[in-house]
Amino acid sequence: MATITLKGNPIETSGNLPKVAAKAADFKLVTVDLSEKTLADFAGNKLVLNIFPSVDTGTCAASVRNFNKEASSLKDTKVLCISRDLPFAQARFCGAEGIDNVVMLSDFATGQFGKDYGLEITTGPLANLHSRSIVVIDENGTVIHTEQVTETVDEPNYEAALKAL
Structure with a gap:
């Protein structure tokens, strides 16, 4: 369990992010066209997992735009x-913003990704959503960088994530 804050108020997550050098856990997430994607679908690529509570908040939207x-x-x-937003909301946001260089994935159906990656928020007003986190995975499926943003309303350290690549 990790303790983070939301506007200075403590909230907790279900666990801790994967450790650097660990193999990334598989996942099954839903795309904006309602198909499913797993970690294996991205084999051979480096991955930046930009994880956040909801694309309908300013900071989350900013992270998607930046990446x-x-x-x-x-x-x-x-x-x-990756968020728990419905794929329809993700598609609406991307269409309105002209976002086409990232892959939007939803954990709305089960929330299992949030549990497996230790970032499901378990207390406070954002319970069951994902904490703002970055996980960078190399082309071999190994975690090479993680960041769980301490204050939920703050943006992640983009430079550190990109430098890890």
Whole structure:
């Protein structure tokens, strides 16, 4: 369990992010076209998992925009933006914003991704959503960088995530 804050108020998560050098846990997430994707679907690519509570908040939207901008210049790298938002909300946001360099994935059906990666918020007003986190995975499926943002309303350290690649 990790303790983070929401506007200075403590909230807890279901566990801790995967450790650097660990193999990334598999996942089954839903795309905006309602198909399913697993970790194996991205084999051979470096991955930046941009994980957040909801695309309908300013900070979450900013992280998707920022990674969308950076993703176009990343070689053999996919940016996966993961939340519990419905795929319809993710598609609406991407369409309205012109977001097309990242892969939007939803954990709405089971929340299992949040549990497996230790980032499901378990207390407070955002309970059952995902904490703002970054997990970078190399082309062999090994975790090479993680960040769980301490204050939920703050943006992640984009530079550190990209440098890990």
